[in-house]
Amino acid sequence: xxxxxxxxxxxPEPPYAGEEVAxxxxxxxxxxxxxxxxxxxxxxxxxxxxxxxxxxxxxxxLKHLAFVEDAWCSEVLAGQQMxxxxxxxxxxxxxxxxxxxxxxxxxxxLRALWAGRVERSKEIVDELLAEGAQAALATTHANGExxxxxxxxxxxxxxxxxxxxxxGHADLLRxxxxxxxxx
Numbered sequence: 001x002x003x004x005x006x007x008x009x010x011x012p013e014p015p016y017a018g019e020e021v022a023x024x025x026x027x028x029x030x031x032x033x034x035x036x037x038x039x040x041x042x043x044x045x046x047x048x049x050x051x052x053x054x055x056x057x058x059x060x061x062l063k064h065l066a067f068v069e070d071a072w073c074s075e076v077l078a079g080q081q082m083x084x085x086x087x088x089x090x091x092x093x094x095x096x097x098x099x100x101x102x103x104x105x106x107x108x109x110l111r112a113l114w115a116g117r118v119e120r121s122k123e124i125v126d127e128l129l130a131e132g133a134q135a136a137l138a139t140t141h142a143n144g145e146x147x148x149x150x151x152x153x154x155x156x157x158x159x160x161x162x163x164x165x166x167x168g169h170a171d172l173l174r175x176x177x178x179x180x181x182x183x
Contacts, residue, residue, distance in 0.1 A: 009033075009034075009037045009182065010036075010037060011033035011034055011037060012026065012029050012030060012033060013026070013030065014026030014027045014029075014030050019133075020133070020134075020137065021129060021133045021137065024153070024156040024157065024160070025125070025156070027160050028156060028159055028160050028163070031160060031163035031164055031167055032118055034163070035061065035062070035065065035166070036115075038058065038167065038170035038171065038173070039058050039061075039062060039107075039111065039174075042058065042107065042174075042177065042178075044059075044106050044107045046058070046177050047059035047062070047102075047107045047110065048103050049173065049176065049177050050173075051172055051173055051176045054169075055100075056099065056169055056173070057102060057103070057173070058170060058173050058174065058177075059102040059103065059105065059107065059110050060099035060100070060102040060103070061099075061169065061170060061173075062102065062111060062113070063098045063099065063101065063102040063105065063113065063114070064099050064166070065162070065163065065166065066098075066110075066113045066116075067086055067098040068159070068162050069114075069117040069118055069120070069121040069159075070083065070086060070117050070120070071086075072155050072159060073120065073124045073125065073155070074117075074121070074124065075144070076141050076142070076144065076150065076155065077124050077125070077128060077141050077152060078124045085101075085113075086098075125152070125156070128152055129152075136152050137152050137153040137156075138151055138152075138153065139151060141155075171183070
């Protein structure tokens with residue numbers, strides 16, 4: 001087994017020469033850890049700071065990415081019904097409820113929600129991969145609303161893309177809060 005290297009910010013380095021699954025999961029874990037780092041040590045009010053003209057906050061990002069984890073892993077990959085806090089939301093009235101409602105939540109609750117959904121996602125992915133990595137990566141899963149089915153491979157790449165995009169936002173938000181910089 002290859003040793004996992006941890007950088008100065010507590011992020012696991014993706015493998016340089018890993019197999020497909022190790023590479024995908026390595027980059028996803030790296031980006032999850034980047035979000036955790038960008039939110040680390042901030043108080044409730046700091047997690048609510050915006051950088052105009054955007055209304056985006058780091059707290060909203062934690063809640064949004066908790067929703068993304070649940071939607072893609074629990075709902076799509078595991079075929080489970082959407083759970084709370086998402087199930088009771090009127091998404092038509094507020095399509096960005098996950099972002100907006102985070103201003104009513106404290107930092108500890110947002111961090112716990114996000115971390116819990118990440119752990120559940122990891123369990124689901126591990127369960128799928130336990131049946132054989134290459135077959136699991138290619139097997140398609142219903143994507144709701146009559147859209148085309150997606151593979152586990154597609155979901156993992158999409159999660160990496162989602163985190164990478166929002167981590168760019170997190171860089172700017174964190175720098176505006178306390179001057180902390182870093183990739």
